[in-house]
Amino acid sequence: MPPASTHEFIPPGTRFHALPSPFPMKRGGALHGARVAYETWGTLDAARGNAVLIVTGLSPDAHAASHASDPEPGWWEPMLGPGKPIDSDRWFVVCVNSLGSCKGSTGPASIDPASGEPYRLSFPELSIEDIADAAAAVVRGLGIERLACVIGNSMGGxxxxxxxxRHPGIARAHVNISGSARALPFSIAVRSLQREAIRLDPNWNNGFYDDDSYPESGMRIARKLGVISYRSALEWDGRFGRVRLDEAIPLAGAEDDPFGGLEFQVESYLEGHARRFVRRYDPNCYLYLSRSMDWFDIADHAGGDVSAALARIRIERALAIGANTDILFPVQQQQEIAEGLAAGGAQAQFIGMDSPQGHDAFLVDFARFGPAVRGFLDSLDP
Incomplete structure (x- = not known):
């Protein structure tokens, strides 16, 4: 396996599945020597029928929760583990890191075996379909013919x-959390601005940056735009109001700029959140994954009819849930998923949560989302 580049960030308990070589990409080109990072919890039963797959949003790695190989809390720690809503005492849980990411799976930050250098923008055009095919390869590689359930949140939906x-029969059930069947104009617009912020940073340099010359400003702005869209105006108002800082904080490089300081608590929060992120995610990977969401439309092969495309999916049970305050993946999109899958014969349920946290609610509002997921999984036959 080729060495990781300096912009890959891999949790210590991560395992890897080698993809078939070549691995064809939907929009052209192929990967050679590619891999997908994943982690597991629980025990696969003798019939291999208790497997649950988690596919993630844009930025998470495969470390959804702590386990013996990596005791650090994961990004979905309250949801996954013994006795938790996704109960690893009952289920064998697999979480995959998306193809194209910088958290262990092959992506633009990985080394191209043909050149010995990072792919950067020579990485093939990435689609959600490629990410799905790579996840399916992990499932098959673990000897699982049919998942009990596939859970996807945000981009993972x-x-x-x-x-x-694309893989009929791969799962009996599905939980779609704050996901969608295609990108809507508002979310496309937000992601377009995020990508523009990165690309207009001079240090991006057409993808040829390094640790010393890094598009930090572009990544900061992109992350701030994301965080604003992940939460709701209701939460921003209730959490911060118009509270000012005791003293304005100048931004680096803008000490003499009368508009370059942080005056409000909400500004300080966004700045801190952005700075924690910018050096922990590769900019080129961000660009590729962001664009893959804009391109996705499940109706591409159904004459543009989302409902018809969803009705062609054959599963037994489905739950689609989201937050009523979500502006990025509006709750109507989860309702559309439930109704479309029901038209195809699934026993499908839709729940719109009265959570103030917007799109990020599934990452923080465990009091609402946890019982819904637990109840659905508990109702599945073993």
Whole structure:
């Protein structure tokens, strides 16, 4: 396996599945020597029928929760583990890191075996369908013919639907959390601005940056735009109001700029959140994954009819849930998923949560989302 580049960030308990070589990409080109990072919890039963797959949003790695190989809390720690909503005492849980990411799976930050250098922008055009096919390869590689359930949140909701569409019979049930069957104009617009912020940073340099010359400003702005869209105006108002800082904080390099300081608590929060992120995610990977969401439309092969495309997916049970305050993946999109899958014969349920946290609610509002997921999984036959 080729060495990782300096912009890959891999949790210590991560395992890897080698993809078939070549691995064809939907929009052209192929990967050679590619891999997908994943982690597991629980025990696969003798019939190999208790497997649950988690496919993630844009930025998470495969470390959804702590386990013996990596005791650090994961990004979905309250949801996954013994006795938790996704109960690893009952289920064998697999979480995959998306193809194209910088968290262990092959992506633009990885070394191209043909050149010995990072792919950067020579990485093939990435689609949600490629991410789904790579996740399916992990499932098959673990000897699992049919998943008990595939759970996808945010971008992972897109990936899960593509997985079900492209690999019929791969799962009996599906939980779609704050996901969608296609990108809507508002979310496309937000992601377009995020990508523009990165690309207009001089240090991006057409993808040829390094640790010393890094597009930090572009990544900061992109992350701030993302965080603003992940939460709701209701939460921003309730959490910060118009509270000012005791003293304005000048931004680096803008000490003499009268507009370059942080005056409000909400500004300080966004700045801190952005700075924690910018050096922990590769900019080129961000660009590729962001664009893959904009391109995704499950109706591409159904004459543009989302409902018809969803109705062609054959599963037994489905749950689609989201937050009523989500502006990035509006709750109507989860309702559309439930109704479309029901038209295809699934016993499908839709729940719109009265959570103030917007799109990020599934990452923080465990009091609402946890019981819904637990109840659905508990109702599945073993």
């Amino acid at each position: 897109m990936t899960a639907l593509s997985l079900l569409q």
